[in-house]
Amino acid sequence: MTFFSDPVLESMATRRSVSKVGPEAPTDEELLELLAAVTPVADHKALRPWRLITLRGDDRARLGEALDAAAGTVREPGDSNTKPLRAELLIAMVASPTDHPKVPEWEQLATAAGAGHLLELALWQAGWGVMWRTGVLANSAEVRAAHGLSEQEHLMGWLYVGSISDSFRRRMLESNRPALDPHQFLGSMPGPAGDGQH
Structure with missing residues (x-):
């Protein structure tokens, strides 16, 4: 189903999370090319309060061990947490806020989340499947240490990327899945108090 004549808007409108991706994944060089579409994210005072960490190969197993440690999970010898192995490439989205008198932390977290979604869209447009996964253990001490986060940083989750x-x-x-009605998201500012408008 076509929504727009513009291919970028069409890609945005048809984006879907892909819970099960295939074994191929973009290289770091391909990611760097896509990041050119991400770096213009809205960013008050250009603080650049975000960064990415790629997890490939054994890094994913290390993440599984950190998640188990955070959860207090003890496995049988030879058993491991396979959740981080559901994609060959995981991209950790890290918010790196700094103290600034005019930019509160929530604005900087919003910028980091915006960068994550732009990267999702860029990967989708390039033909890759993506699932943004989070979880209650994302910012546990064990998982934070595995990613080398500083005290002020926040792990916003991981993009699981593949074919x-x-x-x-x-x-x-x-698919004949209908688009969401956009009217539910658009409103106008209420009138002054006491004018009888609701």
Whole structure:
């Protein structure tokens, strides 16, 4: 189903989270190219309060160990936490706020989240499947230490990135899932108190 004649708007409108991605993943060089579309994210005072950490190979197993340690999970010998292995590439989204008299921390966290979503869109437009995963243990001491976060940083979750199967693409093309009604998200400022308007 086509929503827009502009391919960028069409890609944004048809973006879907892909919970099960394939084994291929973008290289760091490809990620750097896509980041050119992310760095213009709205950023009050240009503080650049975000950064990315890529997890590939054994890094994903180390994340599983950190998650288990944070949860107090003890596994049998040879058993491991397979959740971080659901994609060959995980990208940790890190908010790195700094003290600034005119930019409160919440604004800087919003910038980091905005960068994460722009990266999701850029990856989707480039043909990759993405699932942004979080969890209550994301900012546990063990997981933070595994990522080398400083005291003021926040882990916003991980983008699980990989290829999209042909069957998923077919389901996308055949989907008749309606778009959300945009009217529910758009309103206007209420009138002055006491004018009888609601």
